[in-house]
Amino acid sequence: MPFQVASQKPDITYSDVGGCKEQIEKLREVVETPLLQPEKFVKLGIEPPKGVLLYGPPGTGKTLCARAVANRTDACFIRVIGSELVQKYVGEGARMVRELFEMARAKKACLIFFDEIDAIGGARFDDGMGGDNEVQRTMLELINQLDGFDPRGNIKVLMATNRPDTLDPALVRPGRLDRKIEFALPDLEGRTHIFKIHARQMSVERDIRYELLARLCPNSTGAEIRSVCTEAGMFAIRARRKVATEKDFLEAIQKVIKGYAKFSATPRYLTHN
Known part of the structure; x- marks a missing residue:
């Protein structure tokens, strides 16, 4: 099955997402408010956005934020991987898109999240290959479905791409994807917050300098920082300790973060317990 339907609402909340404060505010405005307070748009006589494009490097929180919005709105969450809609049989991808929106309409509220949308939403060109024609058919059906539902209804569409x-341009024009939200690499404050989010789920020693750890991970994504935290826990397990220390985190940074050697950490940091 090319799409995953969450049987219960996602367990990710806004407090589980670090380094995306601005992005969350924008998502709340264009997804949460129309679903929870539609009367605001009715009173003003404006249509809420139908769809939102989330773009940025992999691992920067696009999927997490989509799950958090679904949690907050109690909406059914359907995740679709764009590449899985590309089928070898003629018309199969378009049929899946139709079935997906039919399923969404049957829900009280539904958030459809298309991940890797560039797999079917790329600019159109024809090199005579049937596969590309099938991709275009799938995308045209997606555009048709976006045009076919009421922006004040129970469906919201999020799409993510790197x-x-x-x-x-036909896919991202206003009236289909009305908002575009960039997910850039987290800044120092964001990286520090991400470290704290993951550390609160771990057994760690007190007084770990999370800002120091964040400074040692420049240009890192949230996913990479999560890997650092996991590796720090592994260092503690190897040493048969019940808590992870700051030294574990520092060694994990050395192991996980590419290019770490370019940023000189003094011996004092590397031997700190």
Whole structure:
């Protein structure tokens, strides 16, 4: 099955997402408010956004934020991997898109999250290959479905991509994807927050300098920081300790973060317990 339907609402909340404060505020405005307080739009006489494009490098929180919004709104969460809609049989991808929106309409509230949308939403060109024609058929059906539902209804569409420059202008024009939200690499404050989020689920020693750890992970994504925290826990397990120390985190940074050697950490940091 090319799409995953959450049987219960996602367990991710806004407090579980670090380094995305601005992005969460924008998502709340364009997804949460229309679903929870639709009367605000009715009173003003405006249509809420139908869809939102989330773009940025992998591991920067796009999927996490989508799950958090679904949690907050109690909406059914359907995740679709774009590449899985690309089928070898003619018309199969378009049929899946139709079935997906039919399923969404049957829900009280539904958030459809298309991940890797560039797999089917790329700019159109024809090189005579049937596969590309099938991709275009799938995308045209998606556009047709976006045009076919009421923006004041119970469906909201989020799409995520690492390559926004490759998307077909017809897909991202206003009236289909009305908002575009960038997920950039987290800054120092964001990275520090991400470390704290993961550390609170771990057994760690007190007085760990999370800002120091964040400074040692420049240009890192939230996913990479999560890997650092996991590796720090592994160092503690190998040493048969019940808590992870700051030294474990520092050694994990050395192991996980590429290019760490370029940023000189003094011996004092590397031997600190």
